[in-house]
Amino acid sequence: MKVVSLHSDPDCLTLEWEDGGSTPLPAIWLRDHCQGAECRDPGNGQRLLNITQIPIDTRIAGAELHDGRLRVDFEPDGHHSEFQVDWLLEHCRDLEQQHDDRSERMKRLWRGDSFPGGLPHCSYELFRDGADHQRDALRAVRDYGFVLLDAVPCESGEVLRVIENFGYVRETNYGPLFEVRARIDANNLAYTNLGLGCHLDNPYRDPVPGLQLLHCLASSTDGGESVLQDGFLAASILREENLQHFEILSRQWINFRFRDADADLRSRVPFIEVDDRDNIIKVRFNNRSIDVIHLPPAQLAVFYPAYRHWAEILEREALQVEFKLEAGQLMLFDNTRVLHARRAYSATGTRHLQGAYSDLDGLYSRLNRLESSA
Amino acid sequence: MKVVSLHSDPDCLTLEWEDGGSTPLPAIWLRDHCQGAECRDPGNGQRLLNITQIPIDTRIAGAELHDGRLRVDFEPDGHHSEFQVDWLLEHCRDLEQQHDDRSERMKRLWRGDSFPGGLPHCSYELFRDGADHQRDALRAVRDYGFVLLDAVPCESGEVLRVIENFGYVRETNYGPLFEVRARIDANNLAYTNLGLGCHLDNPYRDPVPGLQLLHCLASSTDGGESVLQDGFLAASILREENLQHFEILSRQWINFRFRDADADLRSRVPFIEVDDRDNIIKVRFNNRSIDVIHLPPAQLAVFYPAYRHWAEILEREALQVEFKLEAGQLMLFDNTRVLHARRAYSATGTRHLQGAYSDLDGLYSRLNRLESSA
Secondary structure: OOEEEEEEEOOEEEEEEOOOOEEEEEHHHHHHOOOOOOOEOOOOOOEOOOHHHOOOOOEEEEEEEEOOEEEEEEEOOOOEEEEEHHHHHHHHOOOOOOOOOOOHHHOOOOOOOOOOOOOOEEEHHHHHHOHHHHHHHHHHHHHOOEEEEEOOOOOOOHHHHHHOOOOOEEOEOOEOOEEEOOOOOOOOHHHOOOOEEEEOOOOOOOOOOOEEEEEEEEEOOOEOOEEEEEHHHHHHHHHHHOHHHHHHHHHOOEEEEEEOOOOEEEEEEOOEEEOOOOOEEEEOOOHHHEOOOOOOHHHHHHHHHHHHHHHHHOOOHHHEEEEOOOOOOEEEEEOOOEEEEEOOEOOOOOEEEEEEEEOHHHHHHHHHHHHHOO | OOEEEEEEEOOEEEEEEOOOOEEEEEHHHHHHOOOOOOOEOOOOOOEOOOHHHOOOOOEEEEEEEEOOEEEEEEEOOOOEEEEEHHHHHHHHOOOOOOOOOOOHHHOOOOOOOOOOOOOOEEEHHHHHHOHHHHHHHHHHHHHOOEEEEEOOOOOOOHHHHHHOOOOOEEOEOOEOOEEEOOOOOOOOHHHOOOOEEEEOOOOOOOOOOOEEEEEEEEEOOOEOOEEEEEHHHHHHHHHHHOHHHHHHHHHOOEEEEEEOOOOEEEEEEOOEEEOOOOOEEEEOOOHHHEOOOOOOHHHHHHHHHHHHHHHHHOOOHHHEEEEOOOOOOEEEEEOOOEEEEEOOEOOOOOEEEEEEEEOHHHHHHHHHHHHHOO
């Protein structure tokens, strides 16, 4: 697409595009986004100037289009900037669209019956070898919040090698990886054969690990099925059913805590985190580790019904997918969005998972590279 | 302190303390916080019941004090709970006080002249060996946002071993550790001999690493002095000087981005992050990696003056401490609060730092353990 005309006054330059659209660009924005070698490092594209170095009364002295480039002259500092029209098209055709890979607006929300053709999955061999398959699997994490990897070798520590494909291990007090199996004297109920309701891990950690991996090495017990649930959908249902409840849980922060002999992890965070547009960006729920709830009695009276409502939505079976993770399968999920649960399991047989954490930023960075090289 | 009397109605139990204070505890709160073995795992203290398992019409049928314990009987489920009075004193004497180790309310804000006796520091030997010295150094990180460690062996990789004392390495695309020295074809301006203005690292990463360590292995150049600045104080100055500017920067999120051959890291976050009480909990500033600013023109007109004001405060020398990091010194600082800068340095001589990231949650967990065992 081309720029067919432009007109400028000292404060603003307006580009008219061949499709009839127009983009008004304030003088200060243009000066701040100068792509010249004095203002941006030619190698890495980093901005070399600080906003305070730009004169406060910056205005446009003149502008002209030539050969796919826009030249702008500024007063009072006499600076000249050049912009490729293609750069302008890519970066400011619509100045209202920010990059957003976290909020509910950019996600595909799902419920129990949303995957009639099976859950998003990928063979580990293709994931490891093939850029396209890996890209699609990472897109599933971005869009649905999870993907299953099949035929991951049942070797201890393989979960850490899976992470090397897209990011970095987030080590915690549970170690670089943690063993999920029934133990004597468990420091965490995860390490028993009790059922666990839908929850997100580590709300007592700030920042919370954005990704969790659970790799099944053995699965011969009765029970122990896995459950996943879209926490963004659940929070949006809460908002639909009772806006006040949603607002209480996003605006009234609480404490979470985990304590054992070595650790005492404490956070102060909301159940539902929203961005500047009130879009959901993160959810938390873990009945085991909600700390003592400190609120004045009048606020407790409105907080508890909202909290109960949230917990009740998270128990609705229609929102959940349930499946048995078999030996060799691994689930990779967004721990800021997708809740997981497991059914209680028998004392006979063996159920052994290895888990690890990672972060969303590494995965999205990898996905961005795969998408731009496609 | 003792409970001298209690009176209860079905909805609320009120404890009267011997100092004349009183604590009203709603029935649902008491039932939810039951410390009995059916409701809490006796080993790890994790809550065994979900809020949805507590009857919605829970009320107090009776309550009595006996031998330092409070017994409460509930209807309609006939549940009995016991609480140690000491537990109640510790956890609900004042239901309005939440645990908060992140916000400005809990910090000691500082400016350039706040440390007439020298910057907070600790010898590495004492830090490593002595619980009290380590506790005091970690408190300095919590309260002031930074501490200097002296006489850290000038061995490559030592910065990673320092982290083992209190937490875990947050590996990134720059590696588990990164070398800060002038390089040819630097992918980041940090790896040149240019001066860098006050900034926080990695605002394009979400979650941002909460801690940064910079360990000086060689320092024989002219220039290259280090600067630190309290970003919480700077943000509070912005709020005092122009509340509207503060609100624009906390309520209007923007994109940050870092891109090279391997990574494309993108975030959507505010310059100033506040909690549910509008207290500052995190600040960001890095002119190099602010992405294209996407806002409608009318919002740009109010955003730019606020952004300039924020940048201008961050250049005020009276807010900064400046010092030369010598070989063997290491600075450990809160990357959600404390900005750092370095002066340009000469091409002759050697300046070599090794850096690494970690997270605040691990450090605070360690500090909580050291404080509770003191």
